[in-house]
Amino acid sequence: MEQIRQAMHKNLIIAMEAFQIMAEKERQAVEKIIREILAVKYHMENLAADRGYSQACRDAIPTCRGECCKWHFPENLTYVDFFIAIYNMPVEKQNELSELILDNRRHQCPVLMKNGCFFSFEQRPVACTNAYPCFNDRSYWEEKEAQSVLIRKAFRAVSEIVPFGSAE
Ligand code: SF4
Ligand code: SF4
Numbered sequence: 001m002e003q004i005r006q007a008m009h010k011n012l013i014i015a016m017e018a019f020q021i022m023a024e025k026e027r028q029a030v031e032k033i034i035r036e037i038l039a040v041k042y043h044m045e046n047l048a049a050d051r052g053y054s055q056a057c058r059d060a061i062p063t064c065r066g067e068c069c070k071w072h073f074p075e076n077l078t079y080v081d082f083f084i085a086i087y088n089m090p091v092e093k094q095n096e097l098s099e100l101i102l103d104n105r106r107h108q109c110p111v112l113m114k115n116g117c118f119f120s121f122e123q124r125p126v127a128c129t130n131a132y133p134c135f136n137d138r139s140y141w142e143e144k145e146a147q148s149v150l151i152r153k154a155f156r157a158v159s160e161i162v163p164f165g166s167a168e
Contacts, residue, residue: 005110007076009101015082016094018162030161034084037126037154040147044130047140053132060134061116068133069117070107077111077125079164080155085125126151 022030048054077085086094097111100118104110111118119125130144 001105001108004076004108005101005105008082008110009098011077011079012082012086012094012098012101014079014164015086016098018079018083018164019086019094021163021165026161026163030158033154033157033161034087037084037151037158040150040154041126041129044144044147047143048130048132048136051135051137051140053135053140056135057132064134065114066112066116068131069109069112069128077127078155080158080162081125081127083158083162083164085119085123 045054086097089097097118100113101110104113106112117124117128119128130147132140136144
């Protein structure tokens with residue numbers, strides 16, 4: 001658990017530093033890809049909403065308190081995951097997130113607070129958005145796997161554009 005926390009903090013810092021030093025040209029190129037990633041994320045969210053999964057999760061969170069985040073996923077959020085998740089986040093909030101990850105030793109995912117994720121339900125990292133371990137059925141899962149191919153390709157493109165310097 002400690003290893004995961006450290007790795008996540010390192011990845012967040014890499015993402016934050018890249019965010020600070022990125023040139024305008026890179027920013028424009030990466031914004032286009034992030035829009036594509038978000039389109040896939042929203043497609044899956046709509047599917048989950050249509051099937052009632054998202055509402056079921058919202059209703060369950062006061063009771064389950066994000067049990068899935070404690071044990072099932074993710075083992076580690078990569079610096080690309082963090083970069084995309086913080087892309088529209090003010091710097092003060094990014095710093096708050098960094099402190100939370102350093103201090104929070106309660107759960108496998110240090111982003112999980114007492115009452116749920118630090119990110120809003122809508123702003124959760126892509127890796128966390130599409131899995132509904134308590135509810136999803138095979139056809140939803142298959143669609144998610146198909147969309148993951150596009151997501152992986154887009155993540156690779158982000159890695160190639162953004163100067164994730166300290167990642168090497
Ligand atoms: S998937 Fe299950 S454990 Fe996770 S938030 Fe939804 S209801 Fe809770
Ligand atoms: S980042 Fe948020 S949604 Fe993702 S596993 Fe951690 S607490 Fe759960």
